[in-house]
Amino acid sequence: MHTEKHEHASDFVDVLATPDLLALDGAIPKGGQDPVHERIGGASLGRPIVYALKDTAAGHDPAGRDRVLLVCFPFDLEELPGGRRYEEVTLTVRLADDLHALSLHPAAGTVTADGTRIAVFGLGGHRLRWTFRATGRGGALRPDGRWAQAVVRMPSISADVSGRLSLSTTTVQRVLGGPLRRRAAQTPHDTPFRIPAAEAWPTAATRALRAALPGAWALPAYEGREGREEGGGHTDGVPEEGNGGSGPSEEGLPPGLRRLCLAVDIEKYSARDNADMVHLQRVLLRTLRSACEGAGVVWDRCGRQAQGDGYLLVLEPDTDETRVVPRLLDGLAEGLAAANDRTEGITPRPIEESAGNPRRIRMRASLHQGIVHEADSGYAGSAVVDLFRVLDSAPVRSALDKSPGTHLVAAFSDPLYRDLVGTGYEGLSADGFERAEIEVAGKNFTGVAWIRAVRPESGAGR
Known part of the structure; x- marks a missing residue:
C-alpha cells in the first residue's frame, strides 16, 4: 500500500x-x-x-x-x-x-x-x-x-x-x-x-x-x-465478480428482500427548456432528501436510482411504514410547495400561481412494497415494474390534471393501501382516496391503485 x-x-x-x-x-x-x-x-x-x-x-x-x-x-x-x-x-x-x-x-x-x-x-x-x-x-x-x-x-x-x-x-x-x-x-x-x-x-x-x-x-x-x-x-x-470471468450467473440470484419502494416523476418535464430541466432535477433531489430527513429515513441506507425527471427510492428493510409513509408524502408536498413559492436557481422568472402555468413544479408519486433484487444495472423485481406501471398510468396522470391546486398526487398499490390505510394509523386516513383500475395495454398489466392529492399538513402552498 x-x-x-x-x-x-x-x-x-x-x-x-x-x-x-x-x-x-x-x-x-x-x-x-x-x-x-x-x-x-x-x-x-x-x-x-x-x-x-x-x-x-x-x-x-x-x-x-x-x-x-x-x-x-x-x-x-x-x-x-x-x-x-x-x-x-x-x-x-x-x-x-x-x-x-x-x-x-x-x-x-x-x-x-x-x-x-x-x-x-x-x-x-x-x-x-x-x-x-x-x-x-x-x-x-x-x-x-x-x-x-x-x-x-x-x-x-x-x-x-x-x-x-x-x-x-x-x-x-x-x-x-x-x-x-x-x-x-x-x-x-x-x-x-x-x-x-x-x-x-x-x-x-x-x-x-x-x-x-x-x-x-x-x-x-x-x-x-x-x-x-x-x-x-x-x-x-x-x-x-467471481473467478473465471463467467459473470454474475456464477453467483446465482442476488438476495431478494422485501422493501418499501417510492417512485416519483415530474409533470411536463419534457416541455421545459434545458435550464428548467437542470433546475427541476436539483429541486427533485433536494425535495427527496429533505422529505427523507423529516421522515427519519437515512438517505445513505436507501437504494437510489435517478431517472432524469424521476427517481426511485428503495427503503432499507424493516422500515416502519406506518410512520414513514405519511411523513414522506407530507415532506414531498411541503418541499414542492416551498419550491413553487420562491424564485431561485436557474429559473429567474417568477412562478405564477395560475393552475395552467407549466412552470409550476408538480409530481406524481407511487408507493408499493415487494421483493426487490439488486441487479447488475439497477433494482429488479416485479415490485419495481408494477410500481412504475402505476406511476405512469392514465388514472394517476389524470388525477394530477384534475387537481390543479395541488403539488403532489400519490398512488398506493392495493396491497399497501390495505395494510396501511383505514386502520387508524396517524396520517393515513382513507379520506380523499379514490380507487382506480389500472390497465396498461401491451404490457399485460392490470391492477388496482388508490389515488389521492397530497396537501402538506402545514398548509404551505394551498
Whole structure:
C-alpha cells in the first residue's frame, strides 16, 4: 500500500495481499492445456480496518445480542505503463454469512469531484460490491488511494469479522492511434481476511444521518461525498465478480428482500427548456432528501436510482411504514410547495400561481412494497415494474390534471393501501382516496391503485 499518501494511516494500514490482475482473454496453447492468462497489472489489498461504533441509531439491540462495526477496505492498483489506463475497477467483498451491511460508503450513485461514478450493491446483505468508473472516452481512474466502507451488524457471539476480497478491472489502450482496446482482468483468487472483533478500534462516535463516518480520517479524503446523484450500473460486456470471468450467473440470484419502494416523476418535464430541466432535477433531489430527513429515513441506507425527471427510492428493510409513509408524502408536498413559492436557481422568472402555468413544479408519486433484487444495472423485481406501471398510468396522470391546486398526487398499490390505510394509523386516513383500475395495454398489466392529492399538513402552498 502507498501509505505515505494516507494521512494518519501509516500506523494502521497493513498489506493483506498483493495479487496479480490477470487478463480474462487468455491464450489457449497447443495440446489442450489450461489457458495462459497474461498479467495486466497488480493490486495491493489492505488489511481491513475495523471500528466499534457506539450505535444509538434506530434498530440497535439493547439486549446486546449484536454489535455494529465500521469496516474499511483500502486498496491500491499498480501504475500501468505504455499509455494504458484503468477505466473501471470493482471491489467485491464477501462477508461471513452472519454479517450484513446496514449502510455502504461511498453510497450508490455517488459521483466524485474528478467525475468518477460509483455503483454500489449489497445493502442489507453480506455480498458487497463497489464499482468505480471513469467518465468519458478519455477518462482514467487514479490507481492509488481507493477505499470502501461498510457499517455492518454482527452477532455478539461471533469472534471475528471475516470474509473474502477480490478485484476486477477494465483497462484501455489506444492501438496505433486507432480504436481503444479494452481488456478485462481480475485477481486469480479471492483473498481471505479475518479480523478479531477484540481488535476493533474503539470510538464513541454515533452514526449521524449525513456526517462522515469515523474511519474516513484513516484513509484518503473522499471527494464529493455530497456529489451528484446518478444511476448505477455496470459496463456491458465486462465480466463481473467471481473467478473465471463467467459473470454474475456464477453467483446465482442476488438476495431478494422485501422493501418499501417510492417512485416519483415530474409533470411536463419534457416541455421545459434545458435550464428548467437542470433546475427541476436539483429541486427533485433536494425535495427527496429533505422529505427523507423529516421522515427519519437515512438517505445513505436507501437504494437510489435517478431517472432524469424521476427517481426511485428503495427503503432499507424493516422500515416502519406506518410512520414513514405519511411523513414522506407530507415532506414531498411541503418541499414542492416551498419550491413553487420562491424564485431561485436557474429559473429567474417568477412562478405564477395560475393552475395552467407549466412552470409550476408538480409530481406524481407511487408507493408499493415487494421483493426487490439488486441487479447488475439497477433494482429488479416485479415490485419495481408494477410500481412504475402505476406511476405512469392514465388514472394517476389524470388525477394530477384534475387537481390543479395541488403539488403532489400519490398512488398506493392495493396491497399497501390495505395494510396501511383505514386502520387508524396517524396520517393515513382513507379520506380523499379514490380507487382506480389500472390497465396498461401491451404490457399485460392490470391492477388496482388508490389515488389521492397530497396537501402538506402545514398548509404551505394551498
